[in-house]
Amino acid sequence: MPKKERPSRFHPVSHTMQTVEVPTEKISPQEQAEAWEKIAHYFRANSLWMLNYCTGCCAIELPLVMTSQYDMERLGMMPMATPRQADILLVTGYASLKTLRRLIYTYEQMGTPKYVVAFGPCAVNGGIYHDAYAVLNRLDLYLPVDLYIAGCMPKPEAVMNGFKRLIELIESGQATGWKDYERRFDWYKSNQLEAVGEVYIHDEFHE
């Protein structure tokens, strides 16, 4: 994989990648709108519907988080059926050549604001699959990751902890990966194209 120069910090648990300070080109400069955004942030943070794209083995920890042992519905989180309804995209593990296309397609179908949560070292730098032929090592080259959760695989406690951190970030208006994606769309697109060739494949199986 070609390495892209991009300043980034990695921290083990629940840290965002606020890599570039997004120059805030506000939709409306009025204070009213800002105040309303704050309220809206509260609602967004406390009603997170997620779409878990189970790319890797990390996904196996999610059932525990959802069911009675850890019960993420406490935080207002629910699994959803389709990307249109969802707010968070959970990338549970490594992204391979085949899954990345679907990940991008799915991500672009989600409504804004939307957040990406990546699980495990596989999404950070390839983890134990870093030298596998089909695994793409760095997810944040292709999609704007708002939060990483560490652990191979992350324990349910870590997942819950990560979700809480995500809620804090959204509430304070810091989870702005989707804006970054819109702003640097061309950059992301070129990375994506470089990695998988054609993002939306046209071949005999699909037509």
Added chain:
Amino acid sequence: MNIIHLILGLFLAGIAAYGIGRLKPAAASWLTLAASWAALLILFLGGDTLAGGNAWGLLAFKMTPLGWFFSMTLLFVYSTNTFFNLSVPAAPTRQAAYPMLYLISLASTIGVFSAENWLALFIFWEIVLWSSTFMIGFGKPGRGSIIYFGMSLLGSFMMLFAILVMGTAYQTFEVKGALMAAAQSPGPALLVFLLMLFSAMVKLGITPFHIWMPEAYHEAPDHFAPVLAGGLSKLGAFTALMVTSFLPASTLMAQPWQVRGLPLLTYILLTVSAVSIVIGTLMAIKQEDAKKLLAYSSVANSGYIMIGMLMGTPMSVSGALVHLLAHALATTVTFMVMAAVARQTGTTRMDELGGLLHRMPITFLAFLTAILSLVGLPPMLGFVSKWLILQSLASQGLFLVAAAAIFGSIGSLLYAFRILSTVFLGQLKPKHRQVREAPAVLLIPLLLLSGVTLVLGIYPYGLVQYTAKIENSLGFADTVQITGLSIQGNNGNLNALLIMGAFAIGFLIALGIFLKAPKSRKVDLMDTYTGGEFIYSPELYSYSTNFFAPLERVYAGLPEISRLYEALANRVRDLGTLVQYLFFSPLPSRTALLISVVTILLIWGEAI
């Protein structure tokens, strides 16, 4: 200007149209348009007091409120449909007779509705039948027109027989008079009642006489199907209502057997109508062709009309009349839309269509209005009539019939959604990307008819008042009541304006919320959730064939009535073969023997 002038004028215009049509087909279509709109105007201005007349002391005509109501309904259907005649692409020469037959059948329907004499009524009835048979024959090749003609002939025979029975028993052919006389003295009245009703049921398409409907509607030319479906089948309702109101079953049959205050016979007939609703609904759900689906929905809706007339309470008869108008308007629109769709895309098969809403938005809106009216949802006219009929059923406590009516009402939601979804919603087929909105000539009648459906649905008071007038003229003791803006039912009131108001307020609130929230991004139809899969073939990415398969599995074993008719036809054919074998052999000696036997029988037959 009296009725005779009107009818005669239309006849002459029809003959003129034939002559002009031989030279210049387009001009003939314009003539049908001008003549039918002129007739509509005359009838509308003349009202139900339009002067009657007596031609050569033989054919007497008189306009009654009932006749005016029916004539207006049919004239409206006919005259709006003339716009579709205009759009017919250069008709083949054998269709030059089409404008003539169109106008002649129109003239004859007015004749049916205003004739004072049963024989005149019958003659006009037959002219309508013959001309429409030919017009159906101009469409797709098939058995449609033959089945239509055969079934209608059965109806005509029954009607003629009833007329002759009345004539011999009561010495009169006068329409009202004969029925009144029958009501006075039972005698053959029951026979007349049943025969008349059966012949009406054939025309209305009530089970088991409905088999002609899907075939004929399917095969009729697209520009004639609206008239056939929305107009001509209503002829049956006219005679049926005459019979049930002047010859009420309650005086006819003073048998001991009564079900919920109704004579057993009426109850049986009600059940037959209820079966018609159920069968029409179930069959409509199954169809793959849009026109056949709509035909079966007509079978179901005729059941409602029949139920309303048979119950014979003021409210139910009002319901039947309003339903008749609502169904005429709505069905005409749906068939017109199908004609427009067929014109633009070349098919009416539902699995070949889809997504046309994005190409033909105005047609879609008209269709939506009509479909809502067919289902009976407010604020359309169909709601008012269904409300009236269900109210009467509830107050009569006819649960079996009510169950069928509910079933049909919910079932109509199913097939209505099916046709809406497979023709207008869903994915646009790639070959239909270039389809354009129907030309303005075709949009005029669509908007006119659906507009009337909507306006009458919001403000039905004038119409219901008129049905009260009809009931008065038919000799009902009391009529449906309207106070202010509410229609008084037996156990509840209806204020259509209020319902529309509540809906409008709700719509404004919804619109407010919608506009306040952030604006949406418009995406392509193919940009849908596919589970992350890439799909590029819209023609396969839709759900339209075998739409209600799970439900169809539930009633897959239902016997089809057309099988019975086919079996009967086969028996007749077998008999024919037998006769042919026995008597029409190539051997001259056998023929000679046959002739001599017949001669002997003729000569000595009396004595034997």
Added chain:
Amino acid sequence: MNALQSIGTGLGMALFGWLLQTTISGVTRKVIARIQKRRGPVWYQNFRDIMKLLNKRSVTHGWAFDFGLLVALAGAIGTAMFMPVAGIVAFKGFDNFFMIIYLAALGVFGRALSSGSSGNPLATIGVMRGLTQNIGYKVPYMLLVIALISYYRTSSISEIVELQRVSGWSVLVMPLGFVVAFISLHGMLGKKPFDTYLAPAEIASGPLVEYGGKQLGILMIAHELSVFIEVSLFVNLFLGGGATLPEFLLKYAFIYILSSSLGAVMGRFRIEQVVRFYYKVPIALTIVQILMLAVMRGGVR
């Protein structure tokens, strides 16, 4: 101004219905969580969900997609305006059962129109299943209510409530009918085993598949309102409504939470099993009930 007052009352009723049902939905989520040994969300979670959705930017598939939604919400609001609750009724004399059923059906049609126009076949399949289920539960339910109407000789909901105050609740008049109506209500609410038309794991939540953002928010509001209509219709028709607001609320909450709790412990039917189910036991019970009613027919008036 009498008319303005009525409209105000009606709008108040719709707002009240939405607030009530959204709250009770939240409470029910907690109850179900407890059944599954969880903690569950806060009771106002559904408000947060709706507000979030209304603040989200989503996609549209064309004007019919949005128009159908507006019709759905308008139908729900319009119907809720007519609903009598605890003796308060906005348009006296016009709270007619058939009207309410048909106006609510307009909302359903709007929803079907909208999701059908999204172009996703999963949505169409979902609508197909929903309509099929509709033909299953509506027939016994409507038949029962028609029997009730012919028993009380009125189809005005508030008058039926009044008459029940005199002669006892309709449960006593038709006990079997009550059971059938409850089963029908269960299907109407789309609780398991009758949630085949949603089936998130199978057809990706069916009719809802393409909705997000404000579209889904509006749909949720319309859904809460139509649940309010269905449950309060049931309470009014069979449980004597309520003379006071607390009484009504108690019955309302009981019925809704009971239905949801039953749903929490059941599996899911296939769609034709739903129809088969409804056309066997409930229809049979309905017919028995109607015959019983005909035998001991005395009537109230």
